[in-house]
Amino acid sequence: MPHTSDPLRKLGFLTIGLFDESDPRPGHESTLEIIELGERLGFDSAWVRHRHLQYGISSPVAVLAAATQRTRRIDLGTAVIPLGWENPLRLAEDLATVDILSGGRLNPGVSVGPPMHYDRVRPALYPDTGDVEDFSYRRVRRLLDFVGGEPATGVSGTEGFETFSDRVQPHAPGLIRRMWYGGASLRSAQWAGENGMNFLTSSVVKAEESEDFAEIQLSHIHTFRAHHPDGARARVSQGLVVIPTDTASPEQRAKYEEYARTRTPRTTAPQGPARMLFAPDLVGTSEQIAERLYAHAAFREVDEVAFALPFTFDHEDYTQILTDIATKLGPALGWHPTA
Structure with missing residues (x-):
């Protein structure tokens, strides 16, 4: 097993919170139960994704408000809230309220840009101001x-x-120091650093300088820290898709491997006009995954992660994956659970 002089300091996970359109409560309850499990297993943070007009969590701040009342220690984050859908002043009120309820555990992650499918969404979202809405970094600055x-x-x-x-x-008080920017480009990395935010990297980057995912992500981390007042101490969290199979059943292993196989083609070359490049999903034993992470140039630059759970799995799958991450993969990376 390879080793690093900088063991993993913070271990988190990210979930999309899927639900059934005809009966959405069980899906939301499952997400809250997963967050509770994460706290029991000693994870440092739990993050929720944001999905508008889909069958995933559309209001992460509301879900995390519920999570504040069912947990006591674990940090709670959003990865990420797309600010094109939000009024910065109203969002600031909601974030501050949830942070107060949590006792100072909220870690809001945000991003900018026009809402997805904006031409079709604009009549409902901004019927009178759609042509003049500002979706630039200034929207983040207002929120900050x-x-x-x-x-x-x-x-x-x-x-x-x-x-x-x-x-x-x-x-x-203190929430401003826990604001994160979810970036996939050099420009975003630089802006986040210049504005003193923390930086969330994920399994998606823009192929601007290279077509090697790890090299691109590493350049984003270096750019962010080069422009941040805290320099090398500026916080970066990496969010790759990680699926350990140590205690998985044969059926689960087959499901996980098939999931990764169907997603592999998009990792071989940049996709679309924006040249977005996806990282391969890491499936295998904790020892195998640790080997691959230590070989990942960007992973070697961070000491905190929020591993992403796959989109479409069942509750029992997430339970197995989180348990293996906390009890096997985390320790293999030098992490120790919080009591």
């Missing part, structure tokens, strides 16, 4: 300013029986 306590209005003080604040309430 509101979260950090900058004035939102010139109104404060008492009017009649009501008292007003000129900044977002509640104010959650």
